[in-house]
Amino acid sequence: MKQIFSLALLAITGWLLWSLVPYGQATEPGPVSSHYIAHGLQENGGSNLVTSIVVNYRGFDTLGEVTVLFLSVAGAGFVLRRRSGQRRVAPRPSSEFVQTGARMLFAPMVLFGVYIFVHGHLTPGGGFQGGAVIASAVLMLLLADRDHHLPHGFMGWLESLAGFGYVLTGFLGLAIGGSFLANKGVLPLGQWNRLFSAGVIPIIYTLVGLKVGTELSTLLDVMVDSGRDHGEADAHGQKGGAA
Amino acid sequence: MNGLTPSTLYLATAILLILMGLAAVLVKRNLLKMVLGLSLVDTGIHLLIAALGAHPGRTAPILDDAKYLADPHTLLARVNLVVDPVPQALVLTAIVIGVGVTALMLSYVVRLYARRGSLDIGEIGRLKW
Amino acid sequence: MIIVDILICLVLLAAGVGAMLQRNLVASSVLVGVVSLMVSILFLRIGAPDVAMTEAAIGAGLSTVIFLIAVRRTEEEEQ
Numbered sequence: 001m002k003q004i005f006s007l008a009l010l011a012i013t014g015w016l017l018w019s020l021v022p023y024g025q026a027t028e029p030g031p032v033s034s035h036y037i038a039h040g041l042q043e044n045g046g047s048n049l050v051t052s053i054v055v056n057y058r059g060f061d062t063l064g065e066v067t068v069l070f071l072s073v074a075g076a077g078f079v080l081r082r083r084s085g086q087r088r089v090a091p092r093p094s095s096e097f098v099q100t101g102a103r104m105l106f107a108p109m110v111l112f113g114v115y116i117f118v119h120g121h122l123t124p125g126g127g128f129q130g131g132a133v134i135a136s137a138v139l140m141l142l143l144a145d146r147d148h149h150l151p152h153g154f155m156g157w158l159e160s161l162a163g164f165g166y167v168l169t170g171f172l173g174l175a176i177g178g179s180f181l182a183n184k185g186v187l188p189l190g191q192w193n194r195l196f197s198a199g200v201i202p203i204i205y206t207l208v209g210l211k212v213g214t215e216l217s218t219l220l221d222v223m224v225d226s227g228r229d230h231g232e233a234d235a236h237g238q239k240g241g242a243a
Numbered sequence: 244m245n246g247l248t249p250s251t252l253y254l255a256t257a258i259l260l261i262l263m264g265l266a267a268v269l270v271k272r273n274l275l276k277m278v279l280g281l282s283l284v285d286t287g288i289h290l291l292i293a294a295l296g297a298h299p300g301r302t303a304p305i306l307d308d309a310k311y312l313a314d315p316h317t318l319l320a321r322v323n324l325v326v327d328p329v330p331q332a333l334v335l336t337a338i339v340i341g342v343g344v345t346a347l348m349l350s351y352v353v354r355l356y357a358r359r360g361s362l363d364i365g366e367i368g369r370l371k372w
Numbered sequence: 373m374i375i376v377d378i379l380i381c382l383v384l385l386a387a388g389v390g391a392m393l394q395r396n397l398v399a400s401s402v403l404v405g406v407v408s409l410m411v412s413i414l415f416l417r418i419g420a421p422d423v424a425m426t427e428a429a430i431g432a433g434l435s436t437v438i439f440l441i442a443v444r445r446t447e448e449e450e451q
Contacts, residue, residue: 006269010262017258017291021251027295029327036329037322041306049304049325050422053332065336072343076350116425124305124421128339132429139437193307212339216434219346223441249377253414256381260388260407267392275397275443279404282439283388286404286431289423290411297418305421326419334415338426342435349442356446 045189046121046198054126055204059181063166066211070159073219080222094144102144109137117209121198127205131212138217142224150221155214162211169200169207253294260287274352274362278345285341289334296330304328377417384410397443405436 029037036053044052054062093099110133117130141148173182183189183199190197260283267280304325352362359367384407391403408431415424 003270006266009269010266013265014258014262017261018255020291020295021254021258027298027327029296029322029329033327033329034322037304037325037327040328047305047307048422049306049328050331050335050420053328054335058332061336065340068340069343072347075347079347079350079354122307124303125425126422128335129422129425129429132426132434136429136433139434216342219343220434220437220441223346223350223438247374249374249418252374252377252381253418256384256414259385263385263388263392271392273397275439275446276392276400278442279391279400279439282404282435283391283407286408286411286427289427289431290414293415293418293420293423296420301419303419303421331420331423334420334423335426338423338430342430342438345435346438349438353442353445362446 041192044183044198044201045192046201047193048121048123048126050124051121051126051201051205052198055120055201055208056181056183059170059204062208063170066163066166066208066215069212069215070163073215073222076219077222093146098144102140106137106141109140110134113137113209113213117205118202119195120205120209121201122193122195127208128212130209131216134209134213135216135220139220139224142221149225150217152218155218159211159214159218162207162214165207166204166211169204173200249299250294250297253290253297257287257290257294260284260290263287272364274355274364274367275349277364278348278352281348282341282345285337285345289337289341292330292337293334296327298326301326304331377414380410380413380417384414397446398440401436401439401443404439405432408432408435 036049036057040049040052040057041047044056046052046056113130113133115130116125116133117127120126120130138150142150169186170181172186174180176182176186177184181200181204183201187199187203189199195202264280264283264285264287267283268277271277271280301323302325304327306321306325355367356362361367387403387406387410391400391407394400394403408427412424412427412432415421415427
């Protein structure tokens, strides 16, 4: 019975999705997309239209999205928090080569992440990709040196400052340009294809990159670090230390 | 093989991925397997949305060449040169949200395992909370 | 060059089926990462380099790592 129901559900879903497929011909951009493609460069100054849309035209969405990411990281940290009184099992340290190599590679990897999100308005890439690269640098450090601790206070401050800067830029746009996150008038649009161009877009994407980088790093730290004490008896009503 | 455009191929692949993940969620009893299935559904949806905006013969929506810097009266000609950027922006957002949601699901799975000692969905459903 | 697309799609679907049928959860997670990687190549081919980068860095990289950590923390073969 269950199998028949599952199969029927799958068949209906597949049929519904398949009916979406436009056979053969490709879809043309709608009026909104056409406006973005035709006037995006003049209005925002950034060569990368996807960045223009993510950061400026739909920047409010991105603010909400970064908030959702923050909430899910906070949720994971809350769910996986370590109970007070529990001791971490000391893991076997990795070899000297791995530790030194990881420390040596950490700075170039973070630099590469920063490069990706600073050039988000010119080349493919941006805050999310750069943030992910930074998070993988942090992950490498965490895996190489098991006793390594992220400076949670600093990360928290950086994350809050980035979010605050994002909202502040938005309100600056509201005060000067007339709409939330407006690009016009806040900063000069600059010359096409230069690093200092596209108004507030590089600034916002840098802030997004910092925010996403700290959030994903914290997420990985929470998942790696609280993992050494599973199988514990669950103590009810005990106040756990913040993860 | 004529008549099979890349776009149709991508859409078919995306639908198969979605169905595969959905089947795993429906049939599998292991919680981690179900989360993996949801992750496949996620990937399939990303491919579906991005492929709906695909257009053969058009390049990425990055106007970094002098040929795009035309006079204002040919601005609309750009629309025929680059791919629709809006689905891409949506997918970009969805991927990042997806990893956050997956991480939250996995932390619940880990927590349930620590508490129940089992990953079987049936075991967990039968026990009283 | 549709043959390349067909090949990528076949690898992708095979990896997906393998991930769902495989009993070893570590192998499953890695195969789901392979699916993400192949999808990111497809994104590159349809002219979406931004999305391809995101999918490769987040979908194929971080997501797989998170799955592997979760598997290590539960350490159980699928029955």
